[in-house]
Amino acid sequence: MIRVGLMGYGKAGQAVANVLKADPRFELCWVARRNSSAEGETLPESTIPVIGLNGVNLSDWLDAHPVDALVDFSKPDAVFLYGEEVRKRELMLVSAISSYSEDELDYVRSLGADTRVLCSPNITVGINFLILAAKLLRDIAPFADVEVLEQHFREKPEISGTARKIAQSLSLDDSQITSLRLGGIVGHHEVIFGFPYQTVRLIHDSIKREAFGTGAAFALSQLAACDKGMYTFDDLLMQKVRAQLMQA
Numbered sequence: 685m686i687r688v689g690l691m692g693y694g695k696a697g698q699a700v701a702n703v704l705k706a707d708p709r710f711e712l713c714w715v716a717r718r719n720s721s722a723e724g725e726t727l728p729e730s731t732i733p734v735i736g737l738n739g740v741n742l743s744d745w746l747d748a749h750p751v752d753a754l755v756d757f758s759k760p761d762a763v764f765l766y767g768e769e770v771r772k773r774e775l776m777l778v779s780a781i782s783s784y785s786e787d788e789l790d791y792v793r794s795l796g797a798d799t800r801v802l803c804s805p806n807i808t809v810g811i812n813f814l815i816l817a818a819k820l821l822r823d824i825a826p827f828a829d830v831e832v833l834e835q836h837f838r839e840k841p842e843i844s845g846t847a848r849k850i851a852q853s854l855s856l857d858d859s860q861i862t863s864l865r866l867g868g869i870v871g872h873h874e875v876i877f878g879f880p881y882q883t884v885r886l887i888h889d890s891i892k893r894e895a896f897g898t899g900a901a902f903a904l905s906q907l908a909a910c911d912k913g914m915y916t917f918d919d920l921l922m923q924k925v926r927a928q929l930m931q932a
Contacts, residue, residue: 686710686776686904689751691766692758693717693734696780696893700757701727703897709905713751716740717758737762742769752776753907755900760784763792774799774912778903780807780896782845796914800907804917806846807899810888811873812917815853816925818875818886822854829878830854835864836871846873 686709690701693715704712712732719736726733735745746769753776754766760781770777779792782805795801804812822830832854834847847861850873871890876883890896899917906920 686753686908687713687751688904689713689746689749689754690715691717691737691754691756691762694757696896697757699893699895700755700897700900701732703894703901704755705730705732707901710901714745714749737765742766746773753778753904755779755904756781757896760788763788767791767795770801771795771798776904776907777801778807778900778907779803780805780900782806793914796912798912800910800912800915802903802907802915802917802920804899804903805849806871807903807917808888808890808895809899809902810895811846811890812899812921814873814875814886814888815850816918816921818850819853821877821884821886825877825879828884830856830860831876831878832856832861833864833874833876834861834872835866835869837868838865840865844871844873846871850875 688704688710690697690704690712693701697715701712701715704710714733714735715727716735716737718738733749742765754770756762756777756779760783763779769775776799777795779802781803784792792801792803806812832847832851834844836844843858843861843863847863848858851857851861854875870893873888875886903917903920906923907915
C-alpha cells in the first residue's frame, strides 16, 4: 500500500481525495492546504487530518506522519515549501499543476535527480491517451488541417493549459485553439483533423473532477515501478503500450 499526502483541497483536491480514499492500493494519510480552518480539523466523514502549510514545520510533520508520495493539486509556488523534503526523503511526487513558471518547472525537474517525479498539467488518463492518439495521427497525416477546441466553466479566464499542451504536442500555436466558456462544463477538449474527404474528431470530456483522482492513482501506481527521474504522463502510457506490444 502506498501512503499518500495530498497538497491542496480545492474542488479538484476534494475529488482526488475521494478517489484515493476509496482505492485499496493507497492510504491517504493527510491533506495539506494553505490554512486549515481549525486545530485538529479532519476531512468530512473521516479521521484524515488537515494541516495548514503556513507556519507548519513540514519536516516535523513528515516525521510524525510519514508518507511514500505527495500528490499536488495546490498552487505553483507550493513546490518550494515541500520540495527539499521530497528530495531528502526520496518521496514520489505527482504534480498536476498547470501553470508553473519556468523557474518553478526547472525546480520540479531538479527533484527528478533524487526521486521519481511526474508532472502533467492535465492528469486524466483519457486526455493523455487523446494526446498520444493525436500525435500518432498527426504523424500519419501531416497534410491534414488540425484545430483544437476547448470548453470549460464560465469562470475560467485563461486558455486551458491542457489545450496548450495538446497544441504544442502537435506543433500548433495558440491561434489554432478555440476556447468557449459555458455554464458549468468541467472540461471538454477536442482535436479536429480535416482531411480532403473526411473529418476525424478525437474528443475527451471530463464528467466529474474525480477523473483527476483516477489519473493520479494511475500515475502513482506506475511511478512506483520506475527509476528515479522526471516523467511525463506520455512516458507512463508508453510503458503500457510497449508492454502490450511485447505481449502481442
